[in-house]
Amino acid sequence: MAAPSGAASCEDFAESQELLRVMRTIDDRIVHELNTTIPTASFVGKIDAGQTCKELYQSLMDAHTSRERIIKNCIAQTSSVVKTLREEREKAQDDVALLKQLRKEQTKLKLMQSELNVEEVVNDRSWKVFNERCRIHYKPPKSQ
Numbered sequence: 001m002a003a004p005s006g007a008a009s010c011e012d013f014a015e016s017q018e019l020l021r022v023m024r025t026i027d028d029r030i031v032h033e034l035n036t037t038i039p040t041a042s043f044v045g046k047i048d049a050g051q052t053c054k055e056l057y058q059s060l061m062d063a064h065t066s067r068e069r070i071i072k073n074c075i076a077q078t079s080s081v082v083k084t085l086r087e088e089r090e091k092a093q094d095d096v097a098l099l100k101q102l103r104k105e106q107t108k109l110k111l112m113q114s115e116l117n118v119e120e121v122v123n124d125r126s127w128k129v130f131n132e133r134c135r136i137h138y139k140p141p142k143s144q
Contacts, residue, residue, distance in 0.1 A: 010074035013108050020070065020115065026063045027126040034133040053138035060130060064123050071116050078109045
């Protein structure tokens with residue numbers, strides 16, 4: 001269940017959003033993953049649930065960290081572009097094309113910021129499910 005680790009292009013929001021969607025596969029399938037790998041009481045001796053939960057924990061941490069890094073990187077890049085366009089706009093107040101470009105970049109920045117909120121909701125849901133199923137098998141480090 002490894003997530004793709006490709007560098008995101010922040011130029012095209014739809015492309016960035018698609019990459020994040022693909023990278024969220026681990027979160028989308030966490031219930032299925034836990035149901036198929038964590039044994040019920042009758043199969044407890046046949047599978048090492050502690051090791052399975054530890055591996056899933058590490059996969060979730062890696063996925064969440066990489067997605068957050070991508071989103072924050074895109075926010076920083078887009079913020080920089082917006083700042084530059086604002087400065088240019090102050091020098092050329094009558095440039096309609098510049099105003100249009102500025103509005104486009106501001107919209108993209110708002111979308112990226114909302115994607116950070118989506119990421120928080122996805123992560124919270126995954127950790128809730130993980131903790132419900134793995135709390136008796138694996139205790140993650142306190143850094144979560």
